[in-house]
Amino acid sequence: MQSTLEKLNAFITLPNEERSVYTKTYDQVLNLFLTEMKTANLLFKTLSNGHILAGSYLDNLKISKPDEFDVNIQLKLPMHHSEIIVIYFIAHTINYTVLTSL
Numbered sequence: 432m433q434s435t436l437e438k439l440n441a442f443i444t445l446p447n448e449e450r451s452v453y454t455k456t457y458d459q460v461l462n463l464f465l466t467e468m469k470t471a472n473l474l475f476k477t478l479s480n481g482h483i484l485a486g487s488y489l490d491n492l493k494i495s496k497p498d499e500f501d502v503n504i505q506l507k508l509p510m511h512h513s514e515i516i517v518i519y520f521i522a523h524t525i526n527y528t529v530l531t532s533l
Contacts, residue, residue: 445496453497457484461502481508 445453461482469476486501 449496457497457500460467461500465504476507480505 465479465482469479482505483503484500485503
């Protein structure tokens, strides 16, 4: 049996037909942005390794017409994650050290 919250979510979330319109626009804007970034910055072009949609829109929890999207841009770093030690992480600030030189 569906919980009350599941029923409510089904009632207030965007229908798939509407989601596809917003997703298409998001894809166009993001692809243009990434293309421009790669053209403008060789380091970004070298490190860029795709992107992943995130947040409430991805989780189908957006209850109004989307006016923002969360996206994670993946970077391929020239080192293995085991070579990095995170010293501290406070409010979106990461202090780290790399064990081997690049």
